[in-house]
Amino acid sequence: MLFQLALFAIALLANTFSALAGGGAGLIQFPALIFLGLPFPVALATHKIASVALGLGATLRHGRDNRLTLGFAAFMLVFGVPGVLLGSRLAVVMPQRAGEIGLGLLTLGLGFYSLISPGLGQQFQPRHRGRAGMLVGGLxxxxxxxxxxxLASGTGLFVTLLLVRWFGFDYQRAVAYTLVMVGLFWNAVGALALGWMTEVQWHWLPALLAGSLLGGYLGAHLAIDRGNRLVKRAYEVVTIAVGVSLLVF
Known part of the structure; x- marks a missing residue:
């Protein structure tokens, strides 16, 4: 029982911050699963399945605000899901440490870029909605x-900044799309693919799913309630922390 409560607390903390910042649940949850004894691919598959509950919790909250349009959501699925399937296939053969170092450097760059751009993502100013702009964004x-x-850590943060910088979303709207489309749909596809190719620690999942679901809802509520400035600051803190953790650990 104590172990299950610890798993719940880890998932709640990780996913509350992730839902507020638009990604980064793997900063706490994924390394914790490895520390607790799971091999990398088993920890990755287990984390991916638990992260689907993050997307579900955030969807329950963001769905009440009608921030998402069906057309753009479908666009994110059409271009993102094939990439997730390819990445899941590569996960079992690629050199993980090299990928983590590269991802860590890029994630640090995202955080510092947002930090030195005070007006970034504070207003909704749609752009690059023509055919060429959508194709570049889709790539x-x-x-x-x-x-x-x-990989498990930080990719939702990349989607959030892409939506803000390329498509002109404000942080609140970008985080809503990231949590619903990446947290729920992309992660569900990745979880199914990894679950097919490797083992899953099924008896850890109830506590992880419960913590992820509640954390996703709480983080989404804070993001909506407190506005773009808090979301931007949370994004910067989480991206820099994720980048450092990928490089160091």
């Missing part, structure tokens, strides 16, 4: 999907 989503399928 970006596909590449992030590949990383999402193969």
């Amino acid at each position: 970006g989503l596909f590449l992030i999907g590949v990383v999402n399928g193969g």
Whole structure:
């Protein structure tokens, strides 16, 4: 019982911050699963399945605010899901440490870029909605999907900044799309693919799912209630922390 409570607390903390910042649940949850004794691929598959509950919890809260449009959500699925499937296939053969170092450097760059751009993501100013702009953005989503399928930490943060910087979303709206489309749908696809190719620690999942679901709802509520400025600050803290953790650990 104490072990299950510890798993619940880990998932609650990780997913509350992730839902507030638009990604980064793997900063706490995924390394904790490895520390508790799971091999990398088993920890990755277990984490992916638990992260689906993060997307569900956030969807329950963001769905009440009608921030998402069906067309753009479908666009994120069409370009992102094939990347997730490819990344999941590569996850069992790729050199993980090299990928983590590269991802850590890029994630640090995201955090510092947002930090030195005070007006970034504070207003909703749609852009790049023509055919060429959507194609470039879709390619970006596909590449992030590949990383999402193969690694556990921080890829939702890339989607959040892509939506803010390229498509002109404010942070609140970008986080809503990231949590619903990446947290729920991309992670569900990745979880199914990894679960098919490797083992899952099934008896840890009830506590992880419960913590992820509640954390996703709480983080989404804070993001909506406190506004873009808090979300931006949370994004910067989480991206820098994720980047450092990937490089150091």
